[in-house]
Amino acid sequence: MRRAPAYAAAVALFALTFALAGSLTAHERGIPAAEIRSGKTFLSRNLQADQDDPAANLGLLWVDQGAELWRTPAGTEGKSCGTCHGEPAAMKGVATRYPAFDAALGRLMNLETRIQNCRTTHQSGAPSLAYESQELLALTTLVTYQSRGLPMSVAIDGPAQEAFARGEQRFHRPQGQLGISCAQCHVENWGKRMRGDTVSQGYATGFPAYRLEWETLGSSHRRLRACFNGVRAEPFPPGSPEFIELELYLAWRADRLPIETPALRR
Amino acid sequence: MARPTRILVPKTAKKGEVIEIKTIINHHMETGFRRDDVGRVIPRDIITRFRCTFGGEVVFAMELFTGIAANPFIAFTTVATESGELAFEWEDQNGEVTRATATISVA
């Protein structure tokens, strides 16, 4: 359901609520370790229960779809994901390390772009998987699901250092027409009410997630687009280096929160 | 690719026990009341019927309308009578049917 006129009101609320910008020194999470809370804890008890229910968590439909794609041969050599990787369970722990710097490609990759790359390099002749396509979401959700319950543990040193620094900078930089940074909402004002929502701490440990507003499952980059729209900033394209850098910073900020994918979110 | 569904049925039950069955199916339940970016009405596309049978007998049925949320979740109860197969059918407005089954062992 569209609520365009309400949008302007939400935007105005943003501006009123966050008049002051904060500054943080490098590599500080801003939230004490003991207070770090997953996005799940900001949901109603009903939705939290649904997230844990194998027959009520709608995101699991994409896990099933991903499992089918995993064993479906694609490309001229007729290879499936399973041909190289075996069972999906072999992917356990992988998602906790993404985004990660790929030395051969010389750039930061998240799980989506890693799968896209895998598709074009190892399954030649197979149609590429568009970002946010049902197929890529299903495979990403399946792979991330293998790490459900495992803590995030991304590398931010070595070759990832520069990309991490850019992501960190972007998180703290005022953006858009409202000039609000990610940190102003998710570090300085988490827990406060904004219209019907409670501002979360802004981690992506549940993504790809089934969002009620979307009525479907979507990527963390689709969620970031909503944030950018909220502060009237031009969102980066899904899968762009800018969003992957931000994703790396969010993954590090999550400290050691466990992966919840597929989570339910408002 | 078949429409993904998920069914939760207890694997075992005592004879006469009332069991809860939960189901979900991947379907956008497009209402026909929304418009796209250029103002065209997005046509209605919904599941209209769901039923669960055991041994050919209907144990539960539901009619769905546009007010049912996307990716319909349906939960209901039935009496466990004997071991066998529960059959589930979701039918859309065009008569296309998605089928799934689940077995239950009744002692």
Place this chain on the structure above:
Amino acid sequence: MQSALTRRTVVGGLVAIAVAPLSTSAAFATPETMSDAMRQELGPDARPQAGRIKITLPELAENANAVSMRIAVDSPMTAQDHVKDILVFSEKNPVPTVARFHLGPRSGQARVQTNIRLAGSQTITVVARMSDASLWIASADVIVTQGACFDGT
């Protein structure tokens, strides 16, 4: 010929204004259209009695796109005495009939659950039709909150 400004057109106009921000749809139900739908489903002379139905809906729905609804009807669910149908009606959704559940003695209990869409805060009405043809009715109010972080896609 000039058309007279009837009460109906005035009321219709106000309703249209009130609901416009909630949806791009022009067609919306009102408590009156819901009553029409109920008459059609239950017959013109139906007089449901209050009671026997328990509706569980959140007082505050987090998102109008999917609101968890549980319905339980007090019935022995025997071959002689059971719930046949559970009908759900909305006073604001564009289609007033939300769902029809069909049960029988094989159900064991009259207990169902699904997720519904709500075109705004409203009262949801549930009617149960029993095997003896008696009708029971109950209602529940839900307030729909507006989220802050939507991207409209």
